[in-house]
Amino acid sequence: MGIEEALVEAQEVHYTKLRPILRGRFALSRTAIPYFSGVMSLEEVAKELGLVENLPADLRARWRLEELFQREIDWDRVRKSIVQGYLRVPDKLKFFNSITVALLPLDEKRHITSSYGDASNAPEPKPSLRASPWSVSNIGGVQLIQADSSPHGFVRWDPTRIFPATIDGQHRLAALQMLLNEGSLSLDALSTEISVLFLIADKRAGFDTAHLQALPDENPILAVVREIFIDLNKHAKGVKRARQILLDDQDIKSRCVRQMVSSTIGEVEEGRLPLGVVHWQHTDTAKFNVGEKTAPFITTVELLYSIVESVLALDTPRDPMDEAQVRRYVDSIERALGVSQQIASEPATYPNVAPLKDYVERVHLREGYEVPFVTLPSVYLKAADEAFKVRWRQLIVSTLQRFQAYSDFIDEVRARDALSGELAAFLVLPRRAQLQQIDEWGTERSARLDEPLHELAALKDGKWPFFAVFQKAIIRATVDAWGERTRDSRRKPTLEAFLDEWLSFLNWMWERGHFNLDAILQDDSDSRLWAAIGLNVASDTVRYSDAAMKRIAGLLILWWSVYNGETPSSAAKKYSKVSGNLSQCMLALYPEEEDIGARQSLARDRLERVLKKAKIGRGRRTPNGSV
Structure with missing residues (x-):
């Protein structure tokens, strides 16, 4: 029986649709965790999946403080950063990674219970799905159909008996729900499909919790889900600020910073600072005068961003849907960079491109069709780059290169091969590779590494x-x-x-x-x-x-x-x-x-x-x- 045939069978009203899945297994601990990967439409995700903060209220007292904190949804972040600042930005590529959902059993009061129990009134699969190679497991309110010799299968559940708790991707789910509820999505947007990983904490699904130690009065299923939930959220690390600045193609100020810094170690680009004197990794500190760790640097990526932020003084709107704030933002862009003037001065480069104010009024502020104005389209970002080069780059970079305190120091860095030589190459290596290189240097480490860094750090002291x-x-x-x-x-x-x-x-x-x-x-x-x-x-x-x-x-x-x-x-x-x-x-x-x-x-x-x-x-x- 093919997938298409399985999916067109009549669905029981109280169960979700039958969805194809692929089985996987994470077995790096004593207790292996099986998971089932599938896809759901945007509408299905928004309507069928639940947020952890919406778990039944009687459980709140059973969650530890750190768990309560991580359950909370930052709705301001959802609306401003994810919906308005990402999902509704025109011409911006959008993609979310998988959402992880635990299918949790409910009792008759819709409270999380300690076992899935037996099935009652489960829908009957078609005969072809009850025959080899398929096997059907009715795990309480979850029906799981798996193939014996392949990872393929199907899943559906009874929403009255199962709470599909999103334990990783809460803010993404909240944003998708908000986006759908606000309406005005195209048919193409509504065809979006989201990757979802399902967890079923029951032995019949391959999840054996016998080795797990729960407190005598603790719900073993909830204990498992809480541990996974905490681990997923605790170990998820945000991107470091310096890396965001170096990678963000939508932020005007980040792009301006990159206009001032050479793109590779050893490369000398006119009008740009050598990368070897800019602290961009920020693994230990964002400062540039902390002893040998930051010895070769005269500035940092974060400091350059702060400088650009001060120089441009852009009036970024707190609410990208507020017309007055958006217009002030556009005025500040024109005042600081003259984007429209730059476009007008190069008609061959920007053919038929309207002034920025005209574009914003037509696309973002048109009555009845308002669209959040969070960032500039690519053509205006390109014009902003060029305008920054003309208006500000030489003023800032020349000061950092020609002021004698810095120019003399850059010469000292160059003399110690920290701009383009061996030391420069070493300083950009990952930490493990650095340790390997130090082992290879052996007794030469002091001359090749310690002494030059110590000398450079001493030159900055008290200046x-x-x-x-x-x-x-x-x-x-x-x-x-x-x-x-x-x-x-x-x-x-x-x-x-x-x-x-x-x-x-x-x-x-x-x-x-x-x-x-x-x-x-x-x-x-x-x-x-x-x-x-x-x-x-x-x-x-x-x-x-x-x-x-x-x-x-x-x-x-x-x-x-x-x-x-x-x-x-x-x-x-x-x-x-x-x-x-x-x-x-x-x-x-x-x-x-x-x-x-x-x-x-x-x-x-x-x-x-x-x-x-x-x-x-x-x-x-x-x-x-x-x-």
Whole structure:
């Protein structure tokens, strides 16, 4: 008898349809777990399968705290992340892996019972399914038909006697149920079929629980299901943040980060950071100044993402169906990247592509046909990539490559083969392969691995540029300084000319030791330059906060203005309030000379002196007092 013939037989009203399955067996423990793999339509999955959080209420007190926690459905995540942010995104490929369902026996009160019991009023299979090679097992409310010499079979169950509990894939099932209940799905979408793994905790299905130890008053079936449920949820690990950033093709900011980083070790790509100096694996830490573990790195993938997030300042909608929020989001994309301008500038590359606002209004906000706006279609994402290259990439990457603190360090990394040589190749190996390589090196390990990493780590010690808060601040200041310069109606410098001036200033500060954590305001003094700005006053430890980042960035802008002998810029005025008394002193230092050369020379001299004598922070003074 073929599958088609079996499936067209008349179905008993109180049983589900007869479904073809394949038998499998997981036998890595003393108790083997049989499972049965089948497919169900989208409508069947949504209507016939149950969520663990919907198990009968009288059982709640019998679930441990961790089990109760894992039973809970995060409905906000279901709606926003899975339904609106994934399933309803146009032109996005969608796929779910298998859902695992335990078919649990119910008593007459619809409470989970301790055994499946005998069958009553089970439907009679057709004669061809009762003959060899088929065997029929009526396991309480489950009818299981299996072939003796192959893994093929069929299954159906009585919904009044069986609770199909989804023990892996609850959020996926909840999303599918929500998607179906909201309606407006095409016939093609409704033809979706979902892979389902069925578990039947009964010896007649091949699941022998004799070796399992349950408490005297514990339901053995529920004990089995709970253990599997907890293991599946506990051992499921989320993708690390850095890996998400490197793999996400739908997120604008992630794509921008990848535009700044070379794609392979040893490859030197113009306008991109060498991969060998970017901490992208993040197996131990997401920082880049933690001793030998992060010795060759000048930044991290997560830090670059945070920088891009700050620079672009995209107003991502909390509700992708809210028209006002969506329009603000589109406005922020255009403001930060000018996607439509990029499209208009390259008609050959983007033929017949409408401005982004027009597309969103037509496809996502059309009355009566609203579609969640979560990400850009591929053509607009491509335009966003190109726009980021034009507007922001050189500004950020040049600062991280040409600022002397980083450029000198990159040279040291290169000299130790950590950019493209043997050490670089070793650092990207999986941990097990690294241990094998260390064994092969033997006594040469120290020279090849330990010494170069120790030397590189020592070069970063006590240097501000190798702290995340300072790197964010220096990029923030770079962006602000460039913005001030482009708004200056008296001169419109090229980006390259601005970078030459800006990096000359940063290098001038670096060469004089002002970017050391322990920089002081006066010789033979313990007054720290960065106290109450980027360091905690009492402990001299680094402040990792957005407020500290803004104070550091503001002070850099202020010093930049003095360095150039300019009138205080709007940025300097804005930041003077958050940079302590030192900033107030700085505002009085601008010289009056008309000759630009003399003015700059005098300004730099006064900047040098103010860094030697100043009152900063909470009234702390050098022995000589304030300027």
